[in-house]
Amino acid sequence: MSATATEASAPTQTYDALVIGAGMSGLYQLIRLRELGLNARVLEAGTGVGGTWYWNRYPGCRFDSESYSYGFSFDKDLLQEWSWSEHFAPQPETERYLNRVADKYDLRRDIRFRARVTFAHWDEASLTWTVGTEDGNRYRTRFLITAIGALSAPTMPTFPGIEDFKGQSFHTGLWPKEPVDFTGKRVAxxxxxxxxxxxxxxxxxxxxxxxxxxxxxxxxxxxxxxxxxPEEMAAIRARYDEIFARCNETxxxxxxxxxxxxxxxxxxxxxxxxxxxxxxxxxxxxxxxxxxxxxxxxxxxxxxxxxxxxxxxxxxxxxxxxxxxxxxxxxxxxxxxxxxxxxxxxxxxxxxxxxxxxxxxxxxxxxxxxxxxxxxxxxxxxxxATGFDALRGAFDRIDFRGKDGVTLKELWKDGATSLVGMLQDGFPNMFMLLGPHTALGNIPRSIEFNVDWVTALLRHMQAHGLKRAEATPEAVETWMEHVMEVAQGLLSMEVDSWMTGVNINVAGRQVRRVARYTGSAPTYRGWANGIAERGYEGVALR
Structure with missing residues (x-):
């Protein structure tokens, strides 16, 4: 019997928490879930950790945030141990950095690789999610956390004949691990x-x-x-507290x-x-x-x-x-x-x-x-180099079904909604680490805040014997009113781009919408922290 057939007949595996994706969000969330004592598993489509920095191996791929403002800030020892070679690190170095994080915390033992998630369905009776992967495996979990990224669903153009080309062809977001030699070649x-x-x-x-x-x-x-x-790196290490404080205020x-x-x-x-x-x-x-x-x-x-x-x-x-x-x-x-x-x-x-x-x-x-x-x-x-179905594309590629079998794709057909980008009414116990209308910008800073916020909510639920968390429709509506308000007057809202939800390569993405949070990161954090400080106001807990 083949390995695939054996896996397809395997019994459903049960966890306290499942995380989709082993990029920066998924790695950090796994560390925090372990601290809560939860039995957690990460499902990753690739063969290694890194997310964006695993898949995007194209020539010249690198940070455009300063390296020393991009790495994790939560581990003071790692900050002192790691040396960045350039002000804007290239992809191979960043992938090595994230593998270093995985090694230090022994994260791979709780990550299942080659496990592309195809569906996640909520069951109200048992208060659990059933999650399926492409290889036929099934999982059941109390908490479902999406760490699938904002720019992680590569899109191809709609030109006819793409499959007919006899030469080599690549999408930048799905670059092969093997080097591609352009010497003497005719390249488009x-x-x-x-x-x-x-x-x-x-x-x-x-x-x-x-x-x-x-x-x-x-x-x-x-x-x-x-x-x-080396002298510059030593000076950077001495200023890390200042650097991350600066990032938090900008x-x-x-x-x-x-x-x-x-x-x-x-x-x-x-x-x-x-x-x-x-x-x-x-x-x-x-x-x-x-x-x-x-x-x-x-x-x-x-x-x-x-x-x-x-x-x-x-x-x-x-x-x-x-x-x-x-x-x-x-x-x-x-x-x-x-x-x-x-x-x-x-x-x-x-x-x-x-x-x-x-x-x-x-x-x-x-x-x-x-x-x-x-x-x-x-x-x-x-x-x-035709980009991604940004912000919601990775969600659309998984069959998420919440209460009463409602699909997330159908719910978002006229534009995505959320509560601070992390919860959605109708989808209990599902937490989105980089969901729609999260504060973006320097992404790892958003990741750390959002992971810590979700972790604090789970800790609150543990402490009070709570089993179910769901954004209320009223809270989602109030948040979305704020999202629309801060977008008013921005010239970017008059322009077609992934930042306004427009993608010529994706059906249904031709109408301009408020597709991201355009206010400041401090304002965003103030909203999210205010919800927590008021006893998770706007989150129905029971």
Missing amino acids: VIGTGASGVQTIQEVAKTAAQLTVFQRTPNWCAPLHNGKIT FSCFLHTPDPRGTFEVTEEERNAFLEKLYGERGFGIWVGNFKDMLTNRQANRVISDFVANKIRQRVKDPKVAELLIPKNHGFGTRRVPLETRYYEVYNQPNVLLVDSKATPIERITPTGIRTSDAEYAFDIIIY
Whole structure:
């Protein structure tokens, strides 16, 4: 009998808590569940830990949050033991870091790998969830915790003929573990979002010919990465308390936060000097540390957009190519800003061609390459940097059914809802660590807060003999009113992007919605902590 058949006939396994996903959220949640004395198991689709940093192995993949602001803050010893090699660490280093965490806490003994969850159904009579995986195994649990990530459901474009291509093809979010050699190859990259930008920079170094198919250009800013010397690392270790305190007080948990001045409260000379300073500094400062009105005032946004557009014109030699790379349908910062290292200079290379696939759309993938409305191109490798079904896509790919058999996908068909991104009415004892309308930004800072909040709720339930927790519809409605309120006036809400729930590659994702929490992280934490401090007001406990 095959292993799969044996597993399919295995009896249902019972746990106090099941966690879906062994990325940063799942690893930290497992540590906290053990502290509660709960019998817990993590179900992970991959063969190793790391989540985002396991699946995304594409060339050039790395942090765009400073490394020392990204790692876990809860383990003081690990902070002193671990050395980051660069200000923005590459993917292999981050994967090693998360494996170090798994080793230190012996987490793998409670993780089942190659266990992709396909369904999770609530049973009111027994107050348990039944969870099934692709291999036919079944699990029963009192508490279900989703650690499935906000950007973890890769999407392919809808071009006909994708399966016909005879060469190699990869999605950046499903990159193989084996190295891919581009030397002497004809390579296509479809997409110029964050992963596309990082990939293009690297592939251009060795490919015989790189053709970039760009539908919507993005505003990019320099990363200014660099090595961290042993002396710098020692200084960083001495400042960890200060670094994480800073992250906890800023708008998006980055080391950067909006400048208190308005764009037009300073002279033109001061304004230009400030923008030059931000453009020359590391990281997201030019996006999240700019003038306070940059993302709400149309005239202020035009100033920064013109500034960055002129930088692109200076860096790209061919004026026609430069204009193609300058966004015309959205202002700087109103979509996610990719950070780059000599990305624009790539287009000065003789082996790189930029194709405007909005003017000449891709019609189909052929056995030998790509056909657009005006040309046919031959390739050895096609890379799909076409992103993810963000925020709710990973939820839609699992058949979640709550009370009365209601599916989460059906409940969210007109837009996701939640209570502080962690609970949903109609889905008792299900906790979402990065659910819709969680404060995002520097993700690990959100992860640690949300895991600790869920853990505190479980501890409260233990202490009071409570078996069932569910957000009330009234609390969800109140929270969603707040989510809508803080989104008012943001220029980003006028733009199609994953941040507004729009994805041209996913059916039903063409309508712009408030898809994320756009208020500050401190405000978000205040809401969530207020719920706990008022005895979990808005959470029906029994």
